[in-house]
Amino acid sequence: MISRRGVLLGAGLALLSSRAVAAPSVASIVKPLPASDFIVHGTNAETRWEALRGTGGSLTPVSKFFVRNHTSTPLLDASTWRLQIHGSGVTRPLSLSLDVLRSLPSCSVEAVIECAGNGRSFFASQQGQSVSGTPWQLGVVGNARWRGVSLGLLLRLAGLRSSAVDVLPVGLDAEYMTGGVNLGRVRRPLPVAKALDDVLVAYEMNGAPLPVDHGFPARLVVPGWVGIASIKWLGSLEVSTSALHSPWDTQYYRLLGPTYPAEGTLVTSQVAKGAFELGFGATLPAGRQVLTGRAWAPGGVRRVEVSTDGRSWRRATPVTRGGWTRWQIPWRATPGSHVLRVRVDGQPDEVPHNTQGYLFGAVVKHPVSVV
Template identity: 50%
Template sequence: MSLSVDRRSLLALPAVGAAGLAAARLGALVPPAQAASPAILKPTPPATFIDFGTNAEMRFSAVDPRRYLTPQPRLFVRNHTRTPQIDPATYRLRLHGDGLRRPEGVSLGLDELRRRFRVVELTSVHECTGNGRSFFATQQGTPAPGTQWTLGAVGTVRWQGVRLRDVLRWAGVRPDAVSIQAVGLDDDYIDKGENLGRVRRAFPVAKALDDALLAWGANGRPLLPDHGFPLRLVLPGWVGIASIKWLGELEVARRELTSPWNTRWYNIGGPLTVNPVRSAWELPWEAALPAGRSVVLTGRSWSGAAPIARVEISTDGGTTWRAARLRRDDARSADHGNGWTRWSHVWRSPRAGRHELLARATDRLGRTQPDVAAANPNGYFFDAVVRHPVVVG
């Protein structure tokens, strides 16, 4: 069922205060002299998050095995600068470029988007490209710079919005258009003294015409500011950086567009697109488990390319493997086809001592998690089987 988020609910978001909205210009941040908020606006309590300052990781040990979708308050945050506060009443999305029949372009407000186009829902895994980066150092001895995520820079979200293809066709996309640059409305990003402008990244028109979404809602509620309020791009299955938050501009071009976010970063021999296969246990690191009794272990696996076909479990560090039990309502549901799959395994009478638990997933395209992830300078795409330590006693 399609769900429309009305303007009243958008304006009622508690994290966007009245003073902040009054001070915000069209597509602008609250002026620095009046801004008192940190880089992340929502609470990130230590029980549920690892706080990295501008970024925050969801602790997988805090995931509720009974809940499929990731609530926005629990979803990881990846910011390049800080979360902006934007007035939804004056917000406009601009589309322009020589890939449109009218290069000067058009602009749309939130009410126009909801009124002109069919509202849809889409469920997908949303994941940072660097998810798992810390394991390059701790598991493979090949450290990489950047936020040292474990596996919690991920979540599954049911987005609400409109298809980008509908908007592009209305705006007059040309048949020879090839590339679209999405530009955010956060602060300019400064790298080692160099101002690189606002966060932006190009993607192919083919992806835009396939399953791309312009989203204003998540899990039936308006987006939180930290997750892109009032409007964000969603490219299902693709690296998180491609789903630009606080979307202000889409440049449609008849040539390949580039930015530092697909050349300098998020690039391994070419711009990164589809996320790999990964798995995570819903357990604390070094979890204490009882000896001599059967223990039900749970976790999740996901892939950017296809639903999960099978998950194999090892409780002896990889010597032997057994099939995990998949939640078939996840694996078979068309609505959850872009989401993750929950699974469980009964560990019968584990002996006392230290153990390493391993989970290895394969998607329906035959992509399987390797034993070793390919090292790269920025620590992207750690997709190897993670060795999760537990203590039985």
């Protein structure tokens, strides 16, 4: 076990610097975005579910993993990058280089990252309700194996005070402008209890260094919570003995609507969902088919059911389990139009409306044609 003194001295940790972080160069999205794999929405790219069919295993290949950016992908210099840990909630502010971060005891987790707005378009198409935001289908979700350092370990090395209540991770992507207002860098507070539980400061994805679009040099991974909590291009962690806030927990990522309090309800954990590895409106040949897909839920998937006739449900067979569950089920397809449905752990047919279209957790109707 590495002692605190050994880490602080031997690994060369420095006190928090007051120098401003230099503005990085940027690119909208760096990796290739073939139309066969992605639906591009400005600075974002949604994975096509049919692109995952046949990929094998439970992990989403990095080349097919969705990209959700508020601005553009920053191109950061790993040699000068530092993770700053500071604030009233710690006694020893730290500045960690990537080499120092990688020298610390590591751990890994297989976890799903999913945008809070995944499925947003179905509020309109299935429930006839108006919502704001990018009209995602179900492709802003992916599962990867992340490796890095426990956030809890880093907080303890920084001398976490027992009175600390919140941790505010801040990304190094460009400041976000909307409606002529500068909201600053993307940031969203985490309660200390969650930070100490299962949160990871990750520097690897699927066994390789983080790609630039997915947070290089380091990012947070917050299992079970909406994607905005897993801040990419992590630059600093403010630890505070009083509550911290940002536009990403006060203005955005709140459930607002007729069934919610006037101030809204903060969005934290995700909801159960499932998807077919098929395009919407796909054409399939008549005869015996094997339908495949994935299912995911914050606490793990217990039951996956599929309906091919609009009336009855059959239980699907799990193929692999991990951050999500791959499943399959046979189907004898007859010519004509069909609506397929997958239900995970008893998903409802409809969910309460919220104006920003978060957490669509109802069963999705998936049309296909059989010829």
